[in-house]
Amino acid sequence: MALRDVDHVHYLPLFGAVMATALVGSRTATLFVIGVSIAADLAMKGRSDLFDAAVGAGLFIAVSLLLAEVGHRLTNRTALLHSILTSVPVVTLDDEGRIRRITGPAADLLGVAPEDAHERPFSLFAPDFGEDILASFVKDAPLAAPPSGYWLVRRPNGEIVPVIIHGGLLAHSMASERVVLSLADQRPSLAVNDRMRDLMDQLSKSWRLNSMGEMAAILAHELNQPLTAATVYLHACQTDIARAGPIGDSAGRALDLAKTQLLRAGDIIRRMRELIATGASQLTEERVSSMVDDLRPLFDLIRQETGIAVRIDVDTTGDRVLADRIQFQQAITNLVRNAVDAVGDHPGAVVSLTGRSLADEGYEIRIEDNGPGIAEDQMDRIFQPMMTTKAGGMGLGLSVTRSIIESHDAALAVGRSALGGAAFSFRLTPVTELEAA
Structure with missing residues (x-):
């Protein structure tokens, strides 16, 4: 109302209303505010020159739509960034390593509620991420991982969780937040690696077993002949010893036991061949x-x-x-x-x-x-x-x-x-x- 009699600037306060609506409301709400602003301006100004009023209103609409689009894009971008940040484990620290902000996934990874982690030293959860590591990183030194390739996070319940940490520095103007850390849980990756090692071991064992099965079949075939020949020789020895009478009875019994074991070995080989061939x-x-x-x-x-x-x-x-x-x-x-x-x-x-x-x-x-x-x-x-x-x-x-x-x-x-x-x-x-x- 103070600017209603000043040409070319009386619409300026209304741009604020349009921009504020664009940042917090929908496009329909923004169009409604633009219409209300024009009606209010015309009601307060009371212009008799319709052409001048139409030109002013047209310019106001054009500039308002431009500002509204910028506001909507900023809002969408902010919402997108917020959605991304709340879906990934992110922690911000101050220069002393205290947690200033923490997302829900990061709190879950650390095993605490977000409010319980606020203002607590990050090294309390990651003992290896001490003051020396933080100081070096703030001085633009690379954030080098431990020799194992990942950091170990200790939860309050004593559970150890392997994580990968990526870091970034914020501008000095953001006084309370200096370091941004992105955390990645390594448990699924390590579990996959363990599973792959187990599968490789099983494949190696299967290959060796298949090779041994083939070798067993060959040995069963080749050993059957010398065992048969040895049995025949033992039988011939028994016949010769039997001619010696009672003197050879003890040796005859020993040969009989040896022949029995040879026959049994032949049966074992024959049955194993059948088991390998038919599996039954x-x-x-x-x-x-x-x-x-x-x-x-x-x-x-x-x-x-x-x-x-x-x-x-x-x-x-x-x-x-x-x-x-x-x-x-x-x-x-x-x-x-x-x-x-x-x-x-x-x-x-x-x-x-x-x-x-x-x-x-x-x-x-x-x-x-x-x-x-x-x-x-x-x-x-x-x-x-x-x-x-x-x-x-x-x-x-x-x-x-x-x-x-x-x-x-x-x-x-x-x-x-x-x-x-x-x-x-x-x-x-x-x-x-x-x-x-």
């Missing part, structure tokens, strides 16, 4: 007690070599099961040898093999020892190929054993034995008297 076993009706009795000479040899006797307690009641005799004996031998290796020089070493009928649940075989046992974190890993705790071991014994047991439609379980060491057990499918008949 031919299960027939067998008695567990009979299959275990065949292994007693082998257990005697183990006792002679190690001084550790294998206690055998196999119940003959209900011990008719479906099994591949040779592969079953191979699995039992592997488990007993592992148990003997586990007890080692343990005083009072005990290795036990028991068999019990559980009626319809199957016939259970357990191999136990009183050695150190198996750590809880190793329970799920000991059956993995190439996994071994023995010096010079290949890590295939338990893996092959589990494959044999699974080919019998059973599962090899591992746990803690009442003797104090490890206990391996599995259940074979029973054959009822009716089925046997």
Whole structure:
């Protein structure tokens, strides 16, 4: 009203109203304010010259629309920047390293509420980001990451979070905020790297297993012939020794045992070839007690070599099961040898093999020892190929054993034995008297 009688400037106060509306309101609201401003100016000015009033109003509209567009663009840009900043982990610090501003994602990464982080030293969360690092960065030195490539953030609950920090400096005019830090959580990246390493290890193991499978098939084929020839020679030796009469009885019995083991080795190779070729076993009706009795000479040899006797307690009641005799004996031998290796020089070493009928649940075989046992974190890993705790071991014994047991439609379980060491057990499918008949 003070400027209404002054030409060319009476619209100036109204530009402020238009700009303020453009910054906080929509385009429709801005057009409404422009219209109200023109009507108010005409009402206060009371001009009789319509042409002059129209020209003034036109100029006002043109300049107002230009200012309004600038205001809207500034508002949109500010809203965009605000949206970006509130969606990423960003922290601003003063010259002393205190947190002046923190976004929600950054507060979540530090494990605190935004109001709890305000005015607190950033080094309280990132101990390695000390005053010397901040001082060097403020002096335009590069923000060098630790040797590991990332910083470690310690949350109030004690959890350690690896992060990458990128920094920037603000102008000196912004007195309270000097440094802007952008944080990036490295946990997903490190998890992906760990997963990739695991996959590479698994691929490497698979390649080696495939190579070993091919090699095993070749060896099974090549070894079968010399074993057959050795059996023939032993049989000829038995014939010659039999002519010596009672003097050669002891040597004849030793040769008979040797021939039995050679025949058994041939059967093992033949069955392994079938398992490699078809992946399945031919299960027939067998008695567990009979299959275990065949292994007693082998257990005697183990006792002679190690001084550790294998206690055998196999119940003959209900011990008719479906099994591949040779592969079953191979699995039992592997488990007993592992148990003997586990007890080692343990005083009072005990290795036990028991068999019990559980009626319809199957016939259970357990191999136990009183050695150190198996750590809880190793329970799920000991059956993995190439996994071994023995010096010079290949890590295939338990893996092959589990494959044999699974080919019998059973599962090899591992746990803690009442003797104090490890206990391996599995259940074979029973054959009822009716089925046997």
